Amino acid sequence: MTDDLLMSMAGAQKSYFILxxxxxxDHRDxxxxxxxxxxxxxxxxxxxxxxxxxxxL
Structure with missing residues (x-):
């Protein structure tokens, strides 16, 4: 799962990810x-x- 998050962040050129x-x-972003x-x-x-x-953000 960690690798997937990092690959997604790198591909989108973002410095964050969202749950x-x-x-x-708790039904909050x-x-x-x-x-x-x-x-x-x-x-x-x-x-x-x-x-x-x-x-x-």
């Missing part, structure tokens, strides 16, 4: 935020650092 209210126990660092040697690598959680 929507339909899948959350949850946004998980990350800082993204890109390293281009020798291949392009994206490093995701978890920043925090919010209920809205």
């Amino acid at each position: 929507n209210r339909h899948n959350a126990n 949850h946004y998980y935020l990350f800082n993204v660092k890109v390293i281009s040697e020798p291949k392009t690598v994206h490093i995701y650092e978890y920043v925090g959680h919010r209920f809205s």
Whole structure:
């Protein structure tokens, strides 16, 4: 599941993912935020650092 989330974030060029209210126990949208660092040697690598959680952007 972790790999799927990271691949989805990288493909959409977003620094967050959403757990929507339909899948959350408390029926609220949850946004998980990350800082993204890109390293281009020798291949392009994206490093995701978890920043925090919010209920809205």
